[in-house]
Amino acid sequence: MRQRILITGASRGLGAAIARHYAGPDVLLVLWGRDHERLEQVADQCRDAGAMVTLRLLDLVDPAAALAAIDAEESAGAIDIAVLAAGLGDIQGRHERSEDPARMVRLGLVNFVTPSAMAAALADRMTARGHGHIILIGSAAAFHALPFAAAYAGSKAGLARFAQALRIGMAPYGVRVMLVSPGPIDRPEGRQVAAPQRLLMQPADVAARIVAASARGDAHLVLPWPFAALRLVDRLLPAGLRDRLLRSLRPK
Incomplete structure (x- = not known):
C-alpha cells in the first residue's frame, strides 16, 4: 500500500526538494502550490522516480x-505524513519606517x-486512526x-509555539x-539575509535532513547548527547590545 504524503509549497524551493526526496514507487504524493507550471515540473520529476502524484x-x-x-x-485517502512547507518571506525596505x-x-x-x-484539522483525522506525522x-x-x-x-x-503545543497534545494519540x-536557504529570499555564505544551505540537503529527522522521531530540528547556538546567545546578551546587533543585520 502506498504511503500518502501531503506537501504544501511544493512548486519551488524547499517544498519541491522535499517532494523529490520522498518520491519513490511506494509513495503517493499530494502536492500543493500556487505556480501551476512549476508544480507540474516537480510532479514530472517525482513521477520519473516512480511516485504517483x-x-x-x-x-x-x-x-x-x-x-x-x-x-x-482526506476523503480521497488517509494522509500519513503532512509536510506544511508553504510560507512567505519578507524584508522591510530600507526607506520604510514600518512594515x-x-x-x-x-x-x-x-x-x-x-x-x-x-495541522489541527489533520491531527483530528490522524488521532482517529491512531497514527500520523505532521511536519511544520x-x-x-x-x-x-x-x-x-x-x-x-x-x-x-x-x-x-503552536507546533510545540500541538506536539504535546497529540503525543498520547x-x-x-x-x-x-x-x-537561510539558497533561494532569492534566503540570499537577502545577512549571514555568512557558508551557512547558506541547499534545498536538497535540507530536505534530506528533514526526512532523516522525521524518521528518527525528532521533535525539533534547527539547522545549520550555529543557529541553535544563536538562540542561546540571543537570550544571554544584554537587551541594549542585542537590539543594536539585530538592527545591524538589516540586509542591503
Whole structure:
C-alpha cells in the first residue's frame, strides 16, 4: 500500500526538494502550490522516480479554502505524513519606517494561521486512526526579534509555539509533530539575509535532513547548527547590545 504524503509549497524551493526526496514507487504524493507550471515540473520529476502524484493549486492566504481542501484530500485517502512547507518571506525596505499592514496580514495568514489550522484539522483525522506525522516548516528567525522582518519573524514565532503545543497534545494519540527551524536557504529570499555564505544551505540537503529527522522521531530540528547556538546567545546578551546587533543585520 502506498504511503500518502501531503506537501504544501511544493512548486519551488524547499517544498519541491522535499517532494523529490520522498518520491519513490511506494509513495503517493499530494502536492500543493500556487505556480501551476512549476508544480507540474516537480510532479514530472517525482513521477520519473516512480511516485504517483496528484496536484492542487491553492493560495494559503485563504484558510477556509485550505481546510476544505484538507477535507477533500482526506476523503480521497488517509494522509500519513503532512509536510506544511508553504510560507512567505519578507524584508522591510530600507526607506520604510514600518512594515506594510496588508503585507503583514498576508504573511500572518500564510505563515501561521492557515498552516496551524491545517495541522489541527489533520491531527483530528490522524488521532482517529491512531497514527500520523505532521511536519511544520518554521524558521530560525522565529527566535529573534528582527526589526527589518517583524511580520516574518513574528508569524514564524507563532507557528513554533503552536507546533510545540500541538506536539504535546497529540503525543498520547500516536500522532507525531515535528517543527523544523532552518536558517537561510539558497533561494532569492534566503540570499537577502545577512549571514555568512557558508551557512547558506541547499534545498536538497535540507530536505534530506528533514526526512532523516522525521524518521528518527525528532521533535525539533534547527539547522545549520550555529543557529541553535544563536538562540542561546540571543537570550544571554544584554537587551541594549542585542537590539543594536539585530538592527545591524538589516540586509542591503
